[in-house]
Amino acid sequence: MKKINFLNLGKHPITNNFLSTANPKNEFFYNLKLSYHTETKLISLNNFVPPKKMFNNKYAHRASASITMREAYSSLAQKIKKKFNSKSILEIGSNDGVFIKHFSNIKNIGVEPCKNLAELTTKMKVKTYDKFWTFQLSNQIIKKHGKFDVIYSANTISHIHKLDETFKAIENSLNLDGVFILEDPSLLKSLQKLSYDQFYDEHAYVFSITALKNITKKSGLEIFNIEELKTHGGSNRVFFKKIKNKKFKISKNVYHHLSNEKKFGIHKLKTYRDFAKKVQKSKESLIKIFQKIKKEKKKIIGYGATYKSSTVLNFCKINKNFISYFVDTTPTKSGKFTPGSRIPIKAYKGISDDVDYAFLGAWNFKKEILKKEKKFIKRGGKFITHVPYPRIISK
Ligand code: TYD
16 A cells, blocks of 8 residues: 655644743654555545654643533433443543543443543543553453443544554444444545644544545444534544444445545545645635735734644744734633744633734634624624635624
């Protein structure tokens, strides 16, 4: 199998490494390049960043930080309880417990290598393994707790480098009739929305259904259903069963997704070469917007110091000269500086009266944010976004 590099996004820091000072010594940078795998059609980073550099006891992301996500996880938990009548559930990447906490009446186990987060769920009385997901860990868990009816993993499998081992360990931990539910950003949506910021150190992969089908076959898993989600700007919730389990029928929508992806050209290298050209144009156009606003001596802040925005800021070389500071609701981010671009982050207390423009770092919550910031828009405040193309939003 060949891996072909199709886009070079330049030097990038660890997105989760929110800095304590604007002038750090020895900030770690790596080259962010994207690759196409000829056989599996998988899209990955060209070089992976060592997991311990990213997932450690300083991990800042809290899955429960937004109302949208809290509600989404709560309603999904109710749906799973109803649909699969499960007596046991394992979550890989349980973060701050926003999902797994809803299963306190059945056997619920979390796996979370970031110790600060694992501590949170342990306090919630969810047995949590503060380790990376491996085949060895899956054996350790099933020895103690048995196999599972449901395994759930949101925004985590795309972070794990060794995919074959990951899926084999999942198959190993499922009951025969068990279901594995994976949620990760959709490659098709990222390509359509030109959201190249879906690529950063943690996202070792951005999955298409086509690639997921190709890479899970040898682990004895197959896709039987797919739901499209709005989270992270467009994600897929993919339901897997064991190939040998004939209880679940393969839904028509699986074939529908595969044929849609084929129509788009998800299997072709040319699609990615075209994407790369569009990304370069998007960069030029975003920089022009920032330069024009700065010339007019207007004040720009950033809204939501997301991991995604790290890719945009570092790729487009947008720093403090353009964005005065970011506001963000995550307590662990406030008082820090954005990685690489070194822009101060303030705790969100509304948008100050002297702000003219706010760059939507959290563009995936555009609806929630625009609703919340009606006052800002009413007084003439505007948002800047780069998705699906760089532009100013004034209503
Ligand atoms: P997230 O959606 O997880 O994106 P990523 O995975 O790229 O980091 O992060 C959203 C960030 O935006 C999080 O730090 C919270 C912040 N945020 C706000 O500050 N205000 C808001 O109204 C919303 C919705 C999010």
